[in-house]
Amino acid sequence: MEQKKSEFNKVLNAWDVLVIAFGAMIGWGWVVSTGGWIEKGGVLGAALGFVIGGIMIFFVGMTYAELTAAMPQCGGEHVFSYRAMGATGSFICTWMIVLGYVSFSYDYHLFMAGIFEGLSVYGSRI
Numbered sequence: 001m002e003q004k005k006s007e008f009n010k011v012l013n014a015w016d017v018l019v020i021a022f023g024a025m026i027g028w029g030w031v032v033s034t035g036g037w038i039e040k041g042g043v044l045g046a047a048l049g050f051v052i053g054g055i056m057i058f059f060v061g062m063t064y065a066e067l068t069a070a071m072p073q074c075g076g077e078h079v080f081s082y083r084a085m086g087a088t089g090s091f092i093c094t095w096m097i098v099l100g101y102v103s104f105s106y107d108y109h110l111f112m113a114g115i116f117e118g119l120s121v122y123g124s125r126i
Contacts (some may be wrong), residue, residue: 011070017093020067020080023060024122025100 037046077097082090099101 012067012080014085014089017077017084017089019080020063020077021093021097023063023078025099039097 028061036044037049041049067080071079075082078090078094081093084090085093
């Protein structure tokens with residue numbers, strides 16, 4: 001099969017890719033921090049936090065939409081970082097993202113136990 005050469009210009013620099021990777025990491029942060037927000041800020045504080053977070057995530061989503069439209073190849077962040085930083089930078093960036101997700105999944109059982117405990121009617125562990 002003939003591989004089509006991309007006609008897109010390089011539009012990302014190292015800062016752009018760093019910001020995308022940072023956005024991916026804090027994207028999971030709100031999921032883990034929700035219980036603390038409700039305890040410390042109350043219901044209205046948590047709702048305000050979700051509204052502000054939703055606005056921020058909207059811009060992250062728009063960034064991904066623009067990047068995906070500009071670079072329609074499979075691979076997501078790897079393709080974006082490859083275009084911005086080349087092979088070595090992309091290798092490092094992609095592995096940092098993978099390790100970030102793996103580090104989250106390491107404590108996933110504790111996270112899920114907290115969710116189910118919070119959903120329980122009587123607050124007992126499931």
